[in-house]
Structure formats: C-alpha cells, structure tokens
Amino acid sequence: MEGYLYRIKPKTQIRTPIYLTTHDGNLFSIPTANATPPPPPVPPHTLPEEGSPNAPPTRDSEVRRGAAQILQADGFIDMRSIVAVRRAFQPSPIIGPGARAPVGSSGNIPGVNADLDDAVKIEEEMQEESDDEDDGGDEYLATVQDKPHLKMKRSFELVMRSGHVIRLEVCGTL
Numbered sequence: 001m002e003g004y005l006y007r008i009k010p011k012t013q014i015r016t017p018i019y020l021t022t023h024d025g026n027l028f029s030i031p032t033a034n035a036t037p038p039p040p041p042v043p044p045h046t047l048p049e050e051g052s053p054n055a056p057p058t059r060d061s062e063v064r065r066g067a068a069q070i071l072q073a074d075g076f077i078d079m080r081s082i083v084a085v086r087r088a089f090q091p092s093p094i095i096g097p098g099a100r101a102p103v104g105s106s107g108n109i110p111g112v113n114a115d116l117d118d119a120v121k122i123e124e125e126m127q128e129e130s131d132d133e134d135d136g137g138d139e140y141l142a143t144v145q146d147k148p149h150l151k152m153k154r155s156f157e158l159v160m161r162s163g164h165v166i167r168l169e170v171c172g173t174l
Helices: 059-072 116-126 129-133 137-143 147-153
Strands: 002-008 015-023 026-031 075-078 082-087 155-160 165-170
Antiparallel strands (some): 002 015, 026 075
C-alpha cells in the first residue's frame, strides 16, 4: 500500500502533503518531493519488451525503489502500534486529556470497539449517500459550501496504542 495523502496537524489543522508506503510491517512517511511512486500499470496485451523504458518494473528495480523510499523517509510507524483505523467523525481531532488512552485500552477512544461486529456497524452508520457525490480534488472542494465537513469526510484516523490520533486526508492530486 502506498500513496499521496495530507497529514492534518492536530492543533493548527494545517495540511502537509506526504507520501506513505509500507515495508516489512512499517508505515513510512516520505516528503512528496522525495517520493518515488511505482510506474502506472500497463495492460498485458501491450507489454513492451524487457529493457525498454515502458517495461514493467523488475523485482530488482522494485527492491531498489523500496530501499530509496526507506532512506528518504522522515518518519515511520510500526503498524503493530495501530489500534484502529477509523473514519474521521468530527471536524478536528480531540486534543487534550480525551485524546489519550491507556496502552491496550480502546474503551474511551470514540469509534474504537473491542467487538469487530460493532466496529463494522459503526462504519456502516457513518457512510452517507453523499460519499459517492464527491468528485475529489481541490477543484471540487472549492465549489462546496461546508468545506470542513467535506474535509472531515475525506479523512481517516490512525488510533495509536498510546492513545494518540494521527489524521490523514485523501489527496485529489499533487
């Protein structure tokens, strides 16, 4: 999994563009200027010959690309420390005493349940018909009246074992 996102700073709500990628159970954050995304897929019936510039990546080239990403990363998260991934449910994440939870506890973190069935039920309740109407990108965002609500709908949160919440927003284009 990898792609462009915005990291939302909790206090200022400033959006910082980043590129996230996973390697060996870690989630690496890379400045967008240093990101090396994979080439676009090529339909099988139009595959160019090996060695041509449009040829699909080889295993060696993908290993080199992955190593370069790790070296360019400015931070990483061990994915085992992520308690939950949830849809953002309020315009800005909670800051202060309510934002933290004891290690191993999910009882007082909104949107996190020990029971998987309850978590699926919450996610279904949070889906809205208007989710399909979002054309994406900053151009569409400029046409919307309630920008904070749309930004919230485009966001998801990583709830960490420490209780910290990292909010990320889907990018239209960079």
